Amino acid sequence: xxxxxxxxxxxxxxxxxxxxxxxxxxxxxxxxxxxxxxxxxxxxxxxxxxxxxxxxxxxxxxxxxxxxxxxxxxxxxxxxxxxxxxxxxxxxxxxxxxxxxxxxxxxxxxxxxxxxxxxxxxx
Amino acid sequence: xxxxxxxxxxxxxxxxxxxxxxxxxxxxxxxxxxxxxxxxxxxxxxxxxxxxxxxxxxxxxxxxxxxxxxxxxxxxxxxxxxxxxxxxxxxxxxxxxxxxxxxxxxxxxxxxxxxxxxxxxxxxxxxxxxxxxxxxxxxxxxxxxxxxxxxxxxxxxxxxxxxxxxxxxxxxxxxxxxxxxxxxxxxxxxxxxxxxxxxxxxxxxxxxxxxxxxxxxxxxxxxxxxxxxxxxxxxxxxxxxxxxxxxxx
Numbered sequence: 001x002x003x004x005x006x007x008x009x010x011x012x013x014x015x016x017x018x019x020x021x022x023x024x025x026x027x028x029x030x031x032x033x034x035x036x037x038x039x040x041x042x043x044x045x046x047x048x049x050x051x052x053x054x055x056x057x058x059x060x061x062x063x064x065x066x067x068x069x070x071x072x073x074x075x076x077x078x079x080x081x082x083x084x085x086x087x088x089x090x091x092x093x094x095x096x097x098x099x100x101x102x103x104x105x106x107x108x109x110x111x112x113x114x115x116x117x118x119x120x121x122x123x
Numbered sequence: 124x125x126x127x128x129x130x131x132x133x134x135x136x137x138x139x140x141x142x143x144x145x146x147x148x149x150x151x152x153x154x155x156x157x158x159x160x161x162x163x164x165x166x167x168x169x170x171x172x173x174x175x176x177x178x179x180x181x182x183x184x185x186x187x188x189x190x191x192x193x194x195x196x197x198x199x200x201x202x203x204x205x206x207x208x209x210x211x212x213x214x215x216x217x218x219x220x221x222x223x224x225x226x227x228x229x230x231x232x233x234x235x236x237x238x239x240x241x242x243x244x245x246x247x248x249x250x251x252x253x254x255x256x257x258x259x260x261x262x263x264x265x266x267x268x269x270x271x272x273x274x275x276x277x278x279x280x281x282x283x284x285x286x287x288x289x290x291x292x293x294x295x296x297x298x299x300x301x302x303x304x305x306x307x308x309x310x311x312x313x314x315x316x317x318x319x320x321x322x323x324x325x326x327x328x329x330x331x332x333x334x335x336x337x338x339x340x341x342x343x344x345x346x347x348x349x350x351x352x353x354x355x356x357x358x359x360x361x362x363x364x365x366x367x368x369x370x371x372x
Contacts, residue, residue: 008213015216026361027277029215030354036219041226059217062210063346066336067178068160069211070300072204073275074183075190077297079197084294090258094251094268095295099302102247102272102329103310106352110232110239110321119231120318 004058011036146195152203159185172340174308179333180301211332215274218335218350225347232320236348239321240355243328244363247272252371262372267291269364271299274331277357281364296331303330304337319345327352 015032018024024031043052084091114120145151163182170176190200201208222229229236251268260268266287270278275296282292303326311322323345326334331353339346 005213008216011219012212012216026358027215027274027280029212029276030357032212032216033219033222033354036216037222040219040223055220059220062214062217063221063339065160066214066332066339067164067182068157069207069214070179070297070333070336071156071160071182071186072201072208073293074179074297074301075186075200075204076197077294078183078187079190080290080294083288083291084298087260087264090255090260091264091268091295093258094255094260095271095298096302097254098247098251098271099299099329100306100310101250102243103303103307103325104314105246106239106243106328107311107316107318107321107325108314109242110235110324111316111318113235113238114232114318114321117234119235 001054001057001061003054004056007055008032008036008058008062011039146193147199149203149206152195152200153206154203155186155189155200156182156204156207159183159189174305174337177301177304177337178340179304179336211276215332215354218354221343221347222351225344228320228344229347229351232348235321236324236351236355239324240328240352240359243325243352244272244356244359245367247329248360248363248367252367256371263287264291265372266368268295269368270360271295272303272329272331273357273360274353277361281361285365285368297333300330300333303334307334307337308341320348323348324352328356331356 012029012032014035015030016028018031019026019028040052040055159182160178162185163178166181167173167176167178186200186204189195190197248269248271251271252265255265255268263286266285267282267289269285269287270281270292273281273296275293278292278296279289283289307322307326307330311325316322319342323338323342326338326345327349328334330337335346335349335353338349
């Protein structure tokens, strides 16, 4: 568990270092995720893969409670709703409509291309 | 007399003195955040994980209500809550594990994902900006609105680069997440889409981490694809936003 947490933090640290060092428009944690993925894939090629045993409890524990992590930022938004009020209706309409359009466009494109390529989801 | 509790009691402040002390410690507000989450998760489960009973929104309402009732400034609250907030970074890294576990499913869907990323990111950003411009919002607000589907930390950087207010960008990002998490399930059902890969990918692309949290509640495959969409869109929108905004203004 602690080993897993250390590995996750190490990947994030490396990601932050690369992001700040190179000025890439990618956030450090996203680069850290890519790094961890590469490590896991390399691990596959080893005769005796290591790490899954201690990585899984830490990673799954975090992801199972993903909702928790957005509460502090969300509470901050409640305190700044006055910013929204200045442009109230326009922003509300733009946010709701564009979110629905974005969701629908993404999912429909995914499903259409998958059908075109005969890559429907396995049951 | 050296005991702090008796000092407070003898100073005539009573319970209020204890409250003044506790309300300034990170411990109290970290505890409030966790309790709000536990309560919200129970409420959400009691409603059968109905989309409207979103656990993030309920927990935020509970914690914000507590701040309002006690008159606590957000800065004080965040001193405790920052320990939870910090974990967003490690959780993003941890998304590599479900991605790794379902690598074969993911690899098979690489083309649908690429197409959905381009179309979805463009649709979300363009529709938001066109509607906002038609309703007369100023360019500075448009700059904060452009990255609204991107995960908060990246969106703030994008908005700043475009000349928008990063704080407003963060507010719009979180509102978008809430709207997406509540609407994604009914919308996908109405569209008749049953492919959990498509549904999850849409949730992560349009509603970043909050949409991904919702997707993991519904289905592990949906959650995995949401995590991929979140990461891909952070990269793609960072490139796309300046181009789209320049074309519109």
